[in-house]
Amino acid sequence: MKEFNESDRQLWQCMEAKFTKDDKYIKCAKGHWFTNKTRKVKVSDAAAGEDLVKKVCQNCTDYNEMGPSLLESEAGWNCLPKTA
Numbered sequence: 001m002k003e004f005n006e007s008d009r010q011l012w013q014c015m016e017a018k019f020t021k022d023d024k025y026i027k028c029a030k031g032h033w034f035t036n037k038t039r040k041v042k043v044s045d046a047a048a049g050e051d052l053v054k055k056v057c058q059n060c061t062d063y064n065e066m067g068p069s070l071l072e073s074e075a076g077w078n079c080l081p082k083t084a
Helices: 043-047
Strands: 017-019 025-028 040-042
Touching: 025 043, 040 043
Parallel strands: none
Antiparallel strands: 017 025, 025 040
């Protein structure tokens, strides 16, 4: 897993990141492509703590940050320790 820099813009912290109607993907409400192949990121990848620092987001004029970047230890929710 890639280490996050505090200055990196993360998809999850952008107000334009939206779930698709089936809740299986995250997409950009402004229609930006995350790679040359797709406009969507699997929610299961985000849940597993996969990298949500997308190159397209770094210089995006539509990026609308909702808060500070996540720490690497906070990424994903499937990898959190189980609580009783």
